[in-house]
Amino acid sequence: MLRDVVGTFLDTLTEREFDGPLLALLHTRGFTDIHFIHGAFEFGKDVLAKKVDPATGETRQYVLQSKAGDIGQPEWRAVRPQLEECEYNTIGHPSFDPDLPRVAVLVTTGRLKGAAPADVTEYRKSVDTRGLADLEIWERPDLVEWLCDDPFIGVAGEVVQTELLAMLTSVMDGGLTDGRIETYSRRWLRTAGTAPRASVEAAILINSLLRTQRLDLALCVGLQLIRATAQDPAASEDARSAAKRLVLRLTLQVCDQTEPSLKDPLDFIRSTVGQLAFLTYPVICCRVAEALAIGLALAREAKDGAAATRFDEALRAFAEQPGAAHPVGDLFAPSVVAVTVMLATSDHAAAKAYLSRVARWVLDRYDEDLAGLGLASLAEDEERTAERLLGGSLASTTLDRRTSSYLMTVVLDLALHLGEMDLYEAVRDNVSALRVVPHATSADETKARWARGGTDVWPLPRVEFESWDVQIARPAQNSPTSPVLSLLLAAGCRSRHYPGGWGGLPSD
Known part of the structure; x- marks a missing residue:
């Protein structure tokens, strides 16, 4: 088979x-x-x-x-x-x-x-x-x-074959998720020298996902391949570059599909509206915006001026799409990071306006006066994510209001990065009034190797944000890798970020 x-x-x-x-x-x-x-x-x-x-x-x-x-x-x-x-x-x-x-x-x-x-x-x-x-x-x-x-690259071994076929079956029955992809790809991190096999498995999975019209999940696999090649000390530079080229090609496909609807936001809305549009529309928007931001970073790093111009124009236009600023849970915190920091490299005002819309959306989701139940954590599945968005207005909901938020940590860190004191203080005041607790995770990446969770990843239940003068004087957490690679690895990991690298991203 x-x-x-x-x-x-x-x-x-x-x-x-x-x-x-x-x-x-x-x-x-x-x-x-x-x-x-x-x-x-x-x-x-x-x-x-x-x-x-x-x-x-x-x-x-x-x-x-x-x-x-x-x-x-x-x-x-x-x-x-x-x-x-x-x-x-x-x-x-x-x-x-x-x-x-x-x-x-x-x-x-x-x-x-x-x-x-x-x-x-x-x-x-x-x-x-x-x-x-x-x-x-x-x-x-x-x-x-x-x-x-082949003993070093072949996928016919009993364990490899069983797990890979299970993933391919999930592709066909629509059961594959971002979280399952991340968990599966941790096997590519176990020992040195696994990058070649990871390249083959990733290519097979991406091919299957593209044939089933799941470009979003194909991009998730590509990001995990970048993690695998970056974290494998035996991987060649050509293997690492090939993984980046693969992700760049996937983001270009996103750009190809998005550009025709950029002139009128309603064109994109019409193509995504369905019975669950309240959930699917912002999810699709966040994924598309993130892909455009990642593509822009990769194109600039590769000095591909034509592609960079396409991504830059598409990202600026798509950031105006309402759903792009409506992350439905902490899983989409990296989307907000990628869009904001890449917008800021060419249009600071657009980055501030986008982040302000995100902040307003997230705060409203935690407002009890608006029946807010908070936004889903990384550990919560799609059903719970939807219930948090919709359940606050239903008498039948059994969910308690969630008070912690990784998204809020990201918003405050991004306001600091942009140097927007008024936005930072306004968000901080609202966080205090609504009793929202910014939280995050931390890790020693030499051991955790950008895995989303595990024994080498620990929670930070409360991230303290002081007044502007105090907070801005503190050094931002340094990135353990180059700025572009850090952005890509954070997008694959989705549970932590390193603001210290954002200032070094390539600009116009």
């Missing part, structure tokens, strides 16, 4: 969706000095790598081109010039060694078909006669075997 799953995964991939698994395969199959160089100046090469030939002991320079789907004679004739360029062109990357014996590899997620195999045979004879690079073809059966049975 798992081979069928992996086969279907390969059949539905695009070339760029295969980048992460391909880099993972190369890493576990003994390749070194691996570099992903796909782009305008690749000169026939998607990936460069080196490997020692076990028969001769000599190091060989590999140049790889990856293609999606079956390759018939027309597709072969189209890709052959790229392989020929691999043979003679030594430009493309400083790590390319033109003095080493060279091997050109065509990697396809499908098969050679029709007249292509015969033409490949003739081509091999030609390059052999001319003394050029060797040619290898890696086809779908090879990839299925490696992805399933």
Whole structure:
């Protein structure tokens, strides 16, 4: 059954969706000095790598081109010039060694078909006669075997297979949640060297989620893959970069779907309204806004000016959507962080206006005069989240008012970050009047490794916020990683944040 799953995964991939698994395969199959160089100046090469030939002991320079789907004679004739360029062109990357014996590899997620195999045979004879690079073809059966049975990357082991199939089943029956994804992905943190397997499992899960129209959960998996590669000391920089590129592609898909409805907020509302719109509309808005903010941070880090401009314009417009400022529980505190801090890098006034709307919404949800029961904690499920939003106006509710709030901690920290004293003091006064208790969690990330909970994560039941003059003089909690990575890891973790890194996020 798992081979069928992996086969279907390969059949539905695009070339760029295969980048992460391909880099993972190369890493576990003994390749070194691996570099992903796909782009305008690749000169026939998607990936460069080196490997020692076990028969001769000599190091060989590999140049790889990856293609999606079956390759018939027309597709072969189209890709052959790229392989020929691999043979003679030594430009493309400083790590390319033109003095080493060279091997050109065509990697396809499908098969050679029709007249292509015969033409490949003739081509091999030609390059052999001319003394050029060797040619290898890696086809779908090879990839299925490696992805399933390789001892370092394969997903066919009893434990791996059982847990992965259970996750895929949940995808199909609609039972997968953000929390379950985070818990499942902790297995990628257990030992060093798990990043390659994490890349494959994440790619399979994301592919399945995209086919079931759950782009939001696919993005959650991508964030957990970033955590796995960042926390694995054996992971290569290319693996970490591939995880970020994957998340950037997913956020671009969010941007593609959002842009057509940005001119009129009602257009987006019409597309999300349903029987449970009071809950689903703000959830969708918060997820979309967070994705746009994350995409903006990644695009700026990658110095992709065109993408950054798209994200910046989309985020500014979408932040005006009412639901974007209506987080339905503490699970969406990272959404508020990402949107506010990224808005602030280009439009301080927009960031302040957005945060003010969030603060008003959250405070109203804790106001007993408005039948507020508080907003859901991270531990509460979707049903309890909905009940807190709706139950205050129902005589039948059995819920007690919740007084603690991680969202409130985030709002106050963001007001400090923006330097907005009036907003900070107004929120602090209302927090005191409504008897709301800001709370958070803390952890030693060298042990907790950004897991949402566990033995190395402890609660801070009350976070004290002093008057502005006292509080602003205190240093913000430092980020344990770079600012962009900290933002991404906090979005995957969702239970804590580090304001000390917000000032270092890339701006216009």
